[in-house]
Amino acid sequence: MPNRMSINTIHRIAQSLAQVSNRQDKRFAVVLHGGEPLLLGRSGLAELLSALREVLSFDYPISIQSNGILISPPILDLCSRYRTSLSISIDGPKAIHDRNRISHGGRGSFEEVMQGINVLNNHSDREFLFAGVLAVIDPESDPDEVYGFLKGLQVGSIDFLYRDGNHSKLPHGKSSFYSTEYGAWLSQLLEIYIADPDPPRVRLLDDMIKLVLGVDGTKEGVGLTEFGIVVIDTDGSVTKNDTLKSSYDGADRFATNWSIYEHSLEDVLASQDFAAYHAAQQPTSEVCRACPDLKICGGGMTLHRWNDESAYDNPSVYCADQRLVIANIRRHVAAFQGQMLP
Numbered sequence: 001m002p003n004r005m006s007i008n009t010i011h012r013i014a015q016s017l018a019q020v021s022n023r024q025d026k027r028f029a030v031v032l033h034g035g036e037p038l039l040l041g042r043s044g045l046a047e048l049l050s051a052l053r054e055v056l057s058f059d060y061p062i063s064i065q066s067n068g069i070l071i072s073p074p075i076l077d078l079c080s081r082y083r084t085s086l087s088i089s090i091d092g093p094k095a096i097h098d099r100n101r102i103s104h105g106g107r108g109s110f111e112e113v114m115q116g117i118n119v120l121n122n123h124s125d126r127e128f129l130f131a132g133v134l135a136v137i138d139p140e141s142d143p144d145e146v147y148g149f150l151k152g153l154q155v156g157s158i159d160f161l162y163r164d165g166n167h168s169k170l171p172h173g174k175s176s177f178y179s180t181e182y183g184a185w186l187s188q189l190l191e192i193y194i195a196d197p198d199p200p201r202v203r204l205l206d207d208m209i210k211l212v213l214g215v216d217g218t219k220e221g222v223g224l225t226e227f228g229i230v231v232i233d234t235d236g237s238v239t240k241n242d243t244l245k246s247s248y249d250g251a252d253r254f255a256t257n258w259s260i261y262e263h264s265l266e267d268v269l270a271s272q273d274f275a276a277y278h279a280a281q282q283p284t285s286e287v288c289r290a291c292p293d294l295k296i297c298g299g300g301m302t303l304h305r306w307n308d309e310s311a312y313d314n315p316s317v318y319c320a321d322q323r324l325v326i327a328n329i330r331r332h333v334a335a336f337q338g339q340m341l342p
Helices: 007-023 037-055 073-081 110-121 143-151 181-195 203-212 242-246 265-269 272-279 319-340
Strands: 030-032 062-066 084-089 130-136 157-161
Touching: 007 037, 007 265, 030 037, 037 062, 037 073, 073 084, 073 110, 084 110, 130 143, 143 157, 143 181, 157 203, 181 203, 181 319, 203 319, 265 272
Parallel strands: 030 062, 062 084, 084 130, 130 157
Antiparallel strands: none
16 A cells, blocks of 8 residues: 555545535544554645545544654644544553554654643643544553553543454453453453543443443444444555454455545445445344343454354454443442432
8 A cells, every 4th residue: 555645545535525425414524544644744634634624514523543653733733723633542651552552663652652642732722632542451451550641641532442353363461252351451440430530531431331321322342333434545445444454364355346536435335345344243143142231232343253263253252351341330320320219
């Protein structure tokens, strides 16, 4: 793939997004990620954001997922102008973050990320610009330490993610399908979160709590809400959710080689190719379909269900973890509802 999108590709994408927005009532979100989207530089980013905003009003959220290293006041001024928020990837304090986020020179990136966050926190429009942080869970870390550090960054939202992995290649730190290293970590986090009188939003826990209470969730990977996600690569090719790459080589590719140069996004969205991919979000495993927690867990992320022998027809590799967290949430909800009874 090219390192950067060409101007021609940018305008082709904007054209196709305009067609979709004109023909459907539902708003959609545009997320710029990579790699590192700020490698476009200020002029490249200006070209992209201006092209998007020419066809998408401010009702359509545009956001950037960044490692924060290339944040500068001119970049933030540009994002403010085009109403584009930023979420920063940081996993916790230096020792935790640098364990897995290494620069090309072999060094940890923590100090550079923190410099970017400081620039972001000092911008006059930081309340809009700083959408929150994304942290990948390290089950060997201390949830109290991680939560306290991330809250101290003055963020309004923390998005914790399970690590990529599946039944054939277990996630880091998980010893078996039945083990609950991640569930234990999240259950500890839940206790810390509930005890905090002034917490930031923790998306994963918030959505699971809402789902236990019977309210729809908004986060991919929990609940049964379906998401229509497509990825447009730097060469203009259109693919499935790129997280599927961790299942097997080519898992993120459609049967048809869709391209923004030869097809419209409407062509993609109306295809049987897309319909089959979209339907795959719903779990097919009999274990999931019979599970009393299905409406909350949703079967987890599709990539976590993969097995080299049975494809996606399995519960999430994080099934035991999810069920442990859900049980603890149910316990807290029941205790709270008991307190509210006359």
